[in-house]
Amino acid sequence: MSTIRIDANAVSGVWTRGLDSASPSAAGRQGQAFGDFSAFSRQEGSLSLSANHRDLDSTARAVSDHLTDTRDNGFG
Amino acid sequence: MAERILKSEPDWFGAAQALVEGLQAQSTLDGRVDVLERVCLDLGEVLYPGFAKLLAAVDHFGDQAVKALVADALAQALMTARLPSTRLPAWGAGGFAGLGGLDGPLRTNSRNVGPLEFLCVWLVRDVSDEALSGEAFETAATYLIDLVSASPRAAALYVDKLRADAGDPTEGLHNAQTRRLIETLAQRWAAGETPAEVARAVARAAEADRGATRWGLPPR
Numbered sequence: 200m201s202t203i204r205i206d207a208n209a210v211s212g213v214w215t216r217g218l219d220s221a222s223p224s225a226a227g228r229q230g231q232a233f234g235d236f237s238a239f240s241r242q243e244g245s246l247s248l249s250a251n252h253r254d255l256d257s258t259a260r261a262v263s264d265h266l267t268d269t270r271d272n273g274f275g
Numbered sequence: 276m277a278e279r280i281l282k283s284e285p286d287w288f289g290a291a292q293a294l295v296e297g298l299q300a301q302s303t304l305d306g307r308v309d310v311l312e313r314v315c316l317d318l319g320e321v322l323y324p325g326f327a328k329l330l331a332a333v334d335h336f337g338d339q340a341v342k343a344l345v346a347d348a349l350a351q352a353l354m355t356a357r358l359p360s361t362r363l364p365a366w367g368a369g370g371f372a373g374l375g376g377l378d379g380p381l382r383t384n385s386r387n388v389g390p391l392e393f394l395c396v397w398l399v400r401d402v403s404d405e406a407l408s409g410e411a412f413e414t415a416a417t418y419l420i421d422l423v424s425a426s427p428r429a430a431a432l433y434v435d436k437l438r439a440d441a442g443d444p445t446e447g448l449h450n451a452q453t454r455r456l457i458e459t460l461a462q463r464w465a466a467g468e469t470p471a472e473v474a475r476a477v478a479r480a481a482e483a484d485r486g487a488t489r490w491g492l493p494p495r
Contacts, residue, residue, distance in 0.1 A: 258297025
């Protein structure tokens, strides 16, 4: 059974917590809540300037790969 | 149709590192603005909160030189009116969620907002079906103010922008409530308060407005 979302292109839902909720409106949604900054402290490391450089395309792709997934929203 | 969503466990450190490596590869400030703009555009308007959080991650993980690298790029972006931004419906254009979202019919009546203004608006208005708590606002705004403040020029330019937005009656994004918040932000920041103090003052102003509304005094 597919889930129809009317807010497929909206900000709505992207940051919702409780992703395993039985609520139909939450079905299929994923994503860490914006306000959950505990993820920062779960990750170790510190950033300094380095000799590592990336071009524009590589930068955009790497950021996207680190932060996002792609999924079929059931349209098209 | 494929859509991009935030991972349940995003790698904020890895993303911040990639952004910094991309900025370092550019020899000019305008080139660094190109990088910020491209990353923001690639994430898209739906994930703009993720872009704001990415900047917060740079502040959290970065040393002072890294913060200055990003803040100098933000200063150039402010100078050239290219601050990575998203679009929100203008005040009075109706509810945000469920009306077609950022790509819907309200888009034509929308305004650009940078990361700090976005957080201020989200704190008091229906930007998402996840409300932004005062605590989350304070954390995020503290990071962003600290990051921008790594460049005194960026901080001065951002304060000027906030003041200009607040003072422009035709600007259209802000109602009296959000205008008060960005005025508070600009005033406290310019006064030299710490990022945490500035963020707390804005959160308290929003809370005071909510209290006034609860007691039947509608925000002007």
